[in-house]
Amino acid sequence: MSEAVRRRSGVLLLAIFIGGLFSCGWKWVEVRRYKSAMAEIEDDIESGRHATAARKLTALVAGQPDSDEANYLLGTCEMARGKTQAADAAWARVRRGSHFAPSAILGSMQVQMELGRFSAAEKIIKDALDDPRVDGSSLPILLAPVYCHQGRLDETLQLIETRWDALNRVGEGATEPAINLIRAHIDLRRSPIPIEVTRAVLEEAAKRAPDDDRVWLGKANLAMSVGSYDEAARWLDDCLRRRPDDEPVWRARLNGR
Secondary structure (H helix, E strand, O other): OHHHHHHHHHHHHHHHHHHHHHHHHHHHHHHHHHHHHHHHHHHHOOOOHHHHHHHHHHHHHHHHOHHHHHHHHHHHHHHHHHOHHHHHHHHHOOOOOOHHHHHHHHHHHHHHOOOOOOOHHHHHHHHHHHHOOOOOHHOOHHHHHHHHOOOOOHHHHHHHHHHHHHHHHHHOOOOOEEEEEEHHHHHHHOOOOOOOHHHHHHHHHHHOOOHHHHHHHHHHHHHHHHHOHHHHHHHHHHHHHHHHOHHHHHHHHHHHO
């Protein structure tokens, strides 16, 4: 190899080395800047300054749109401000493979519940369970409040039992989350949600989403619980026209006979 070639090779390697150092240094600066910004934002959130935190998070996401943490926190802040659409949009940007995904999915489900869209809330969880990117171990229990408002008590209790069994299998059957599940199970068996509460929830949901067939199912189960079987049958007929093979509806129909 000639001296000139060796010299050019040396210059090239030096350039690559310096470029690598520059790249690493730039990434280090970016990481520090990100952590500093997040520390300020978390302080704002803890202090209840959700509007301030949302502005900072919006700016952060503009520069780092793939930050799952920033998108999740932005959704949380927007929800706290009552901006449900903005919250839902932020949570939708959280990648399904992220460890923030289950919390973002829960947030999206809560948005739909507030809008009276019980069907959409249920679908969000079930779609996530079918997504191999999502850690779905904690997701089924999120259906419990959706089922409760529909009068699907047996299914709610089964969800609680299944989640406790899962925790128990990994040696967490005596942890606080597991004990809370046991308490919820006992409370629901002893004192199901009062009819007046269920009726109020369903009436509000029906105002917001009058065409939601899961709200109809809730109304059918509520009607059966007070002995209004003709009314229940009408609601169930409507449900079956929407979903002819729907198991929860057929189960409700069999229970009402």
